[in-house]
Amino acid sequence: MLSCRLSSSLDPNTVSVRRESSKDSFLTSGTRVLKHVNQIEVVKTYKSEWNLFIKSVTDSFAANYTCKADHQVLLSDVQLLILFAPKIDYSGISSPEEIVDEGGTVELTCAFTGEPLPKLTWFRGDVKQLTGITGSKLVMRDVKRYATDFYTCRGENSVSFEDYTINLIVKFHVEIDVMEKTIYVKRGGMFTLSCIAQGAPLYDAYWIDVHELKVKSSMWKYDFYSEPAGAHVPAKFVTLVTRTGTLTVFDFGTYTCEAKGEGTVARATVEVIEHKDSKEHVPHTSNGFN
Incomplete structure (x- = not known):
C-alpha cells in the first residue's frame, strides 16, 4: 500500500489525482486504474486519500512511484523495492565441473540476482568450511593436486540464501610408490x-x-x-x-x-x-x- 494524501490547501472535491511509475508511466487517474487492472486498486480510506494498493507483488513492480495533483503538484514520491531471495545467474557462473592442470591457474566464478543484492561467500568441501574469500571470483594460482574438492559459492541477503557448488578437479600424471x-x-x-x-x-x-x-x-x-x-x-x-x-x-x-x-x-x-x-x-x- 502506497499512500497519497492531499494537503489541507487542496479541495478533494475539485482536484484531480494521478499515479505514475518510472516503469509504466500513468497507472491511475482518480480511482480509475489504467494498467495492471488485476493487481492494482485505488483505495480511499478518507476523502482526501488516493492510496495505491498492489496485490500479488512481483519484482517487476520495483520502481519509483509518484502521486500528483493538478498543475503537477507533487503529493508523494516513493521508491518501491521488491525483496526477493537470491537466484543463481547462470550467465555468469563456472560450469559445475572445472578441470585444471596441476601448477596452473583456475578462476571459479558465480553470480546471483536478488534484492537486496546478495553477498557472495565461498566454502570448501562437503562440510562447507569457510575459505575467508568473498565476492564473485575464487582465483587459485599454482594449483596443487590437494586443491581437488567441491567449492560452494553462497549468495545471501536478508530474505534467504542459495548455494552453487563447483567440483574442481586438478589433473596430474599418475605416480606409483611402493x-x-x-x-x-x-x-x-x-x-x-x-x-x-x-x-x-x-x-x-x-x-x-x-x-x-x-x-x-x-x-x-x-x-x-x-x-x-x-x-x-x-x-x-x-x-x-x-x-x-x-x-x-x-x-x-x-x-x-x-x-x-x-x-x-x-x-x-x-x-x-x-x-x-x-x-x-x-x-x-x-x-x-x-
Missing part, C-alpha cells in the same frame, strides 16, 4: 606387497606378478585389494597377498605395481627374494614408502 623395494621370504611362506597409486585421472591400478600376469582375486594363489587412499586426491592403496603354502621357487623375482592414467603409465617394482638360513641373506625392512 612400501618396500626388496623383501625376503622363505619358500612355502607368504608375503604382502603394497603400493600407492596417484593420478587424475586414475583409470586403473594393479599388480603384475613374476610370471607377468595381472593379479586378480580370482587367482588361486593371491588375494588382491584396492581401496581409496585420500579424500582430496585420486589415490588408491593396492595390495597383493599370497596365500599360505603357495610360494614355490618359481615365484621369486620381480613384481610390478602399475597404474594407468590419461595417456601415461607409471610402474614401481618389488624384488621378492628367497630367504635362506644363511648369514649372507639378511631381511630388508622398511617403515614407510621409499
